Amino acid sequence: MIRSFRCRHTRSLFEGTCPRQWLSIRRVAERKLQLLDSAQSLLFLRSPPGNRLEALSGDRAGQYSLRINERRRLCFIWSDAGADAVEIVDYH
Numbered sequence: 001m002i003r004s005f006r007c008r009h010t011r012s013l014f015e016g017t018c019p020r021q022w023l024s025i026r027r028v029a030e031r032k033l034q035l036l037d038s039a040q041s042l043l044f045l046r047s048p049p050g051n052r053l054e055a056l057s058g059d060r061a062g063q064y065s066l067r068i069n070e071r072r073r074l075c076f077i078w079s080d081a082g083a084d085a086v087e088i089v090d091y092h
Contacts, residue, residue: 001082002037010088032074
């Protein structure tokens with residue numbers, strides 16, 4: 001379950017309003033957000049392999065990411081209660 005968002009644009013997309021800058025990734029991003037919201041554990045997010053669930057390091061240590069496309073990732077902090085600080089970020 002998604003408990004909090006770090007980015008207002010990500011929250012808007014989750015609530016059904018797509019920011020203009022994300023029109024090209026809307027369908028995939030919405031699907032990943034729904035998947036994250038319904039996840040009961042990190043193991044649930046490992047399938048399908050195309051999600052590319054990764055534990056992040058460096059300045060994002062403690063966060064995980066799911067791949068949306070080559071440039072964008074859905075980043076979040078996971079706990080037993082669900083996902084916090086959810087945001088879509090541009091990696092490049």
